[in-house]
Amino acid sequence: MPDFILLMHNDTAREPSAGMWDSYFTSLRQRGGFSGGSSIGSGETVRKDGPAGTVADHLVGYIRIEANDLADAKSRVAGNPVYECGGTVEVRSLPPGED
Structure with a gap:
């Protein structure tokens, strides 16, 4: 399954709460393909x-994820606290073999 990276920008209309992040990470883990991530x-x-x-x-x-394709990766942005708080999330593919 292809790898993607979600890059969060600092342009939210309001600050995401810790609870929002907990819910989002739980959702990603349940859906499968969550490979980690971090603040920068x-x-x-x-x-x-x-x-x-x-x-x-x-x-x-x-956030690094595995998804079937770009459309599937973009669907996993729903619930992302940056996105839900009005901010930008870049969805970028990671070429195979570049771990």
Whole structure:
């Protein structure tokens, strides 16, 4: 089954509650294909030569899932606290063999 990553942006209209996250993770686990995730803290960019680009401040977390296809992965956004609170969730495919 293909792998996808859900990237949460920090553009919610209201702050998601801890209970919302608990419910969402329970739902993902029950549906199958949940492979983990985390909030994303501050950091820096690095580059061997030349100036590095800026840190993507709008990304605040990720969730990795397995889904049948992009449509199935997008359906798993329902209930995501960022999404439900008016924020943006990017759904991106992870190419095979790039674990």
